[in-house]
Amino acid sequence: MFDPAAFRLTAQEAALTADAREFGQAVLAPRAARWDREASFPTDNYRDMHANGLLGICIPDAEGGRGAGFRTYCLTAAEMGRYCGATALTWNMHVCSTLWTGALTEDLDLPADIRAEHRRRRRLHYDRILRDGAIYAQPFSEGGAAAAGGVAFGTTAKRVPGGYLISGRKIFASLSGHADFYGVLCTELRDGEAKPSRRDTLYLAIPRDAEGVAVEGGWDPLGMRGTVSRNLVFRDVFVGEDAALMPPGLYFQAATRWPHMFMTLSPAYMGIAQAAYDFTVKYLRGEWPGTPPVKRRMYPTKQVAVAEMRVMLEQTKALWFQAVTEAGPDPSKDQLLRAWAAQHTVMENAAALAAKAVRTCGGQAMLKSLPLERLYRDARCGSLMLPWTAELCIDRIGRAALYEAGETDE
Numbered sequence: 140m141f142d143p144a145a146f147r148l149t150a151q152e153a154a155l156t157a158d159a160r161e162f163g164q165a166v167l168a169p170r171a172a173r174w175d176r177e178a179s180f181p182t183d184n185y186r187d188m189h190a191n192g193l194l195g196i197c198i199p200d201a202e203g204g205r206g207a208g209f210r211t212y213c214l215t216a217a218e219m220g221r222y223c224g225a226t227a228l229t230w231n232m233h234v235c236s237t238l239w240t241g242a243l244t245e246d247l248d249l250p251a252d253i254r255a256e257h258r259r260r261r262r263l264h265y266d267r268i269l270r271d272g273a274i275y276a277q278p279f280s281e282g283g284a285a286a287a288g289g290v291a292f293g294t295t296a297k298r299v300p301g302g303y304l305i306s307g308r309k310i311f312a313s314l315s316g317h318a319d320f321y322g323v324l325c326t327e328l329r330d331g332e333a334k335p336s337r338r339d340t341l342y343l344a345i346p347r348d349a350e351g352v353a354v355e356g357g358w359d360p361l362g363m364r365g366t367v368s369r370n371l372v373f374r375d376v377f378v379g380e381d382a383a384l385m386p387p388g389l390y391f392q393a394a395t396r397w398p399h400m401f402m403t404l405s406p407a408y409m410g411i412a413q414a415a416y417d418f419t420v421k422y423l424r425g426e427w428p429g430t431p432p433v434k435r436r437m438y439p440t441k442q443v444a445v446a447e448m449r450v451m452l453e454q455t456k457a458l459w460f461q462a463v464t465e466a467g468p469d470p471s472k473d474q475l476l477r478a479w480a481a482q483h484t485v486m487e488n489a490a491a492l493a494a495k496a497v498r499t500c501g502g503q504a505m506l507k508s509l510p511l512e513r514l515y516r517d518a519r520c521g522s523l524m525l526p527w528t529a530e531l532c533i534d535r536i537g538r539a540a541l542y543e544a545g546e547t548d549e
């Protein structure tokens with residue numbers, strides 16, 4: 140998707156994206172229709188991703204992983220999304236448990252003793268991933284303003300001897316019933332504190348079979364059906380101190396100082412945007428496997444449509460590449476505005492490109508025997524992903540563009 144020479148990728152980026160492309164074509168693409176049809180979790184893909192070292196892509200080299208940083212991961216995940224959106228999106232939930240605890244924490248402030256303890260704890264999680272193929276989910280959403288970053292999470296953790304007791308409910312928990320650990324964001328309850336605070340957010344790994352964990356509700360959505368994003372309920376679930384994926388206060392610091400961390404939902408949709416374009420070109424050339432070799436490329440309307448799709452795709456890729464390139468701690472205001480603009484652009488344009496591909500390729504192209512109609516349904520989900528939904532990006536850009544920090548109209 141991003142030519143190594145043209146985009147000046149590092150050697151590691153060139154190698155990992157090439158691996159992901161090969162893996163996507165050989166393994167993900169042939170299976171994608173099944174997860175979609177059954178709304179079932181791509182367990183076979185995860186087994187193969189473990190064998191390929193992809194589960195540990197963001198675990199630091201020194202700790203046995205492939206040592207990918209933020210941009211390298213995003214570029215690799217976009218290649219995965221090109222071949223199976225649901226696998227790429229759920230892989231993001233898993234990878235965040237290693238990216239946020241790994242490369243990202245190195246950019247944040249921590250006293251030396253707490254950093255040392257954090258490194259000891261994350262090793263336990265990393266070892267499970269690398270050795271056993273453990274998969275981590277990322278259930279944040281609760282149906283209120285918490286996942287949008289507005290208020291403290293309603294799921295709570297109470298300190299008890301040796302660990303925490305967690306209670307609450309999460310909605311749309313991708314990988315529910317299939318992940319080995321749920322990386323839950325919750326608010327630590329403190330004695331004497333009048334109101335729960337976002338500063339007290341904890342990020343805790345809860346084993347799937349811990350007492351008090353239940354998966355509830357059905358799953359029959361429009362798109363991204365292989366994510367199996369059901370509801371999770373925690374009733375006084377006990378976890379030990381070592382369940383902490385981040386030390387207290389670090390998630391809040393990350394969310395405020397390293398905001399590009401919320402862009403990791405976009406690569407899956409960047410890949411879908413590319414896939415919609417790729418399909419259209421092949422189909423109009425009469426080259427899509429399994430379809431009659433009927434060419435449609437000679438009609439001027441098709442040429443105009445493809446040209447417009449190409450323009451939109453180039454705009455999307457260029458802005459997204461710039462935003463993931465400048466991700467880092469303490470971004471400038473312009474960089475943050477660009478990150479929101481990029482997130483909005485990818486999510487909205489993926490859906491627009493897929494819709495245009497359906498219109499341009501025509502009736503036979505939207506049969507379920509071809510991937511386009513799945514791309515169309517999967518693409519529609521991108522704008523809904525909190526905390527940076529397409530709507531919230533627009534809200535934030537508008538406000539930040541017109542007000543400096545602390546400014547009011549009083």
Ligand SMILES: Cc1cc2nc3c(=O)[nH]c(=O)nc-3n(C[C@H](O)[C@H](O)[C@H](O)COP(=O)(O)OP(=O)(O)OC[C@H]3O[C@@H](n4cnc5c(N)ncnc54)[C@H](O)[C@@H]3O)c2cc1C
Pocket residue numbers: 232277278279280281282283284285286287289310311312313314362363366368520523524525526530531534
């Ligand atoms: C395929 C798929 C997979 C998903 N996987 C996961 C996952 O693994 N983990 C996870 O945590 N979530 C996941 N989600 C959930 C997703 O991130 C959103 O939380 C979910 O779509 C919100 O649905 P809603 O109907 O509650 O949204 P909305 O009602 O649109 O918004 C949710 C809440 O955010 C607040 N809000 C909305 N707009 C604003 C605004 N302008 N300003 C301030 N607050 C606002 C409101 O309080 C609102 O109730 C997934 C969603 C999909 C579609």
